[in-house]
Amino acid sequence: xxxxxxxxxxxxxxxxxxxxxxxxxxxxxxxxxxxxxxxxxxxxxxxxxxxxxxxxxxxxxxxxxxxxxxxxxxxxxxxxxxxxxxxxxxxxxxxxxxxxxxxxxxxxxxxxxxxxxxxxxxxxxxxxxxxxxxxxxxxxxxxxxxxxxxxxxxxxxxxxxxxxxxxxxxxxxxxxxxxxxxxxxxxxxxxxxxxxxxxxxxxxxxxxxxxxxxxxxxxxxxxxxxxxxxxxxxxxxxxxxxxxxxxxxxxxxxxxxxxxxxxxxxxxxxxxxxxxxxxxxxxxxxxxxxxxxxxxxxxxxxxxxxxxxxxxxxxxxxxxxxxxxxxxxxxxxxxxxxxxxxxxxxxxxxxxxxxxxxxxxxxxxxxxxxxxxxxxxx
Numbered sequence: 001x002x003x004x005x006x007x008x009x010x011x012x013x014x015x016x017x018x019x020x021x022x023x024x025x026x027x028x029x030x031x032x033x034x035x036x037x038x039x040x041x042x043x044x045x046x047x048x049x050x051x052x053x054x055x056x057x058x059x060x061x062x063x064x065x066x067x068x069x070x071x072x073x074x075x076x077x078x079x080x081x082x083x084x085x086x087x088x089x090x091x092x093x094x095x096x097x098x099x100x101x102x103x104x105x106x107x108x109x110x111x112x113x114x115x116x117x118x119x120x121x122x123x124x125x126x127x128x129x130x131x132x133x134x135x136x137x138x139x140x141x142x143x144x145x146x147x148x149x150x151x152x153x154x155x156x157x158x159x160x161x162x163x164x165x166x167x168x169x170x171x172x173x174x175x176x177x178x179x180x181x182x183x184x185x186x187x188x189x190x191x192x193x194x195x196x197x198x199x200x201x202x203x204x205x206x207x208x209x210x211x212x213x214x215x216x217x218x219x220x221x222x223x224x225x226x227x228x229x230x231x232x233x234x235x236x237x238x239x240x241x242x243x244x245x246x247x248x249x250x251x252x253x254x255x256x257x258x259x260x261x262x263x264x265x266x267x268x269x270x271x272x273x274x275x276x277x278x279x280x281x282x283x284x285x286x287x288x289x290x291x292x293x294x295x296x297x298x299x300x301x302x303x304x305x306x307x308x309x310x311x312x313x314x315x316x317x318x319x320x321x322x323x324x325x326x327x328x329x330x331x332x333x334x335x336x337x338x339x340x341x342x343x344x345x346x347x348x349x350x351x352x353x354x355x356x357x358x359x360x361x362x363x364x365x366x367x368x369x370x371x372x373x374x375x376x377x378x
Contacts, residue, residue: 070165071153073331077139079106080146087154095154102147103372110140110373144373145320148365149328155361159185164354167220168334175215176343178350186353189360193298194237201233203352204345212345219340223348224333227355231325232314234359239313244301318375321366328358 075081079102086095117133120126156163161182170176187195203209203226209216305313316322369375 071149071163072166073149073328075146075150077143077146079143080150083147083150084153087150087157090157092158099147099151099368100372103144103369106140106143106147107373110137113137113140141320141376144369144375145323145327148320148324148362148369151365151368152324152358152361155364156357159189161185161354161357163358164332164351166332166334171341174342176341176347178347181346181350183349183353186350186357189357190237191241191298194241197237197299197302198234198353198356201230201352201356203230203348207348209345209348215342215344216348217340217342218348219338220333221338223341223351224329227332227351228325228329230352230355231329231359231362234356235316235363236310236314236359237356238360238363240302240305240310241298243313244298247301316362316366316378318366318370319378320369320375321362322378324362324365 071084075084082102083095083098086098113133113136116136117130120129123129153163164170164178167176170178187198190198206226207216207218207222209218302310316325366375
């Protein structure tokens with residue numbers, strides 16, 4: 001459990017405030033210290049209505065059984081709808097090729113929009129063209145967010161898991177049940193070390209769940225908050241574990257010059273080397289984030305990270321990714337956040353495991369998309 005105090009140093013990104021009940025505010029669990037609940041502003045909960053994509057769900061007394069493309073957030077752009085159709089066809093090669101093509105096209109469209117604004121600077125129609133440019137850039141951003149979301153949905157489909165649909169489709173007489181659970185599949189994406197830390201989140205205390213068998217009365221607002229924080233924790237674990245394994249490799253053999261691929265550009269601390277006399281160039285040598293300390297496992301590595309690095313690992317690197325989290329949580333939980341539902345331990349566990357996996361896949365989506373499209377720094 002020694003790795004968990006890092007929770008107190010990580011907070012959710014600053015979004016519009018949302019009220020929490022006294023039970024949630026007074027919780028002293030490790031998980032509440034992770035999400036720094038007394039100092040955060042919760043995710044903006046969008047109020048727009050969206051249709052679900054090809055939803056096949058049954059909310060009978062046996063719980064919410066679903067299959068097909070059940071993602072709660074429907075694509076609003078042509079790029080997103082195209083990819084959702086390919087997901088239903090289970091065409092792996094076609095999916096990644098289509099993602100690449102869509103991103104390249106969107107990058108060209110955005111660059112054209114920027115060029116339009118620049119070319120007409122100083123002209124009589126400068127204001128008009130600047131406005132057109134802004135609208136096109138906004139359209140491109142919405143499309144890229146749809147692409148990122150469909151990328152995440154596809155990653156879930158690769159392990160045989162469908163995202164939980166809108167909660168309104170899983171309610172029956174005030175009872176919320178999720179079926180099938182798919183716990184094994186959701187846990188299978190993590191290494192043994194990461195999975196151990198996922199199991200120690202402490203969401204049971206956060207939601208005041210004391211027994212695994214009877215039904216529990218929980219507010220949807222509480223579930224939503226735990227879900228959003230779990231997304232960030234999954235994102236954090238993916239980022240931190242990649243840092244750890246990179247430093248392990250660098251510790252064995254560190255060249256004086258190392259060119260990182262974009263997948264490994266984590267804003268590493270660096271020390272400038274001497275400037276070459278002939279070329280005038282400056283080389284940069286990567287240095288461990290925890291210099292002078294050898295960490296024998298991921299847990300001790302994470303514990304040793306300072307608060308600034310922990311926060312950097314938790315915060316989505318790009319605004320598009322932050323928006324994806326906001327929209328997904330809003331679509332999943334809807335507007336009736338203060339409603340109290342009756343649900344089981346197993347269903348709540350499914351929410352947490354799905355959220356952690358969502359955060360991990362979000363990191364993958366960022367890394368893949370930025371190879372073809374310049375995302376906006378968060």
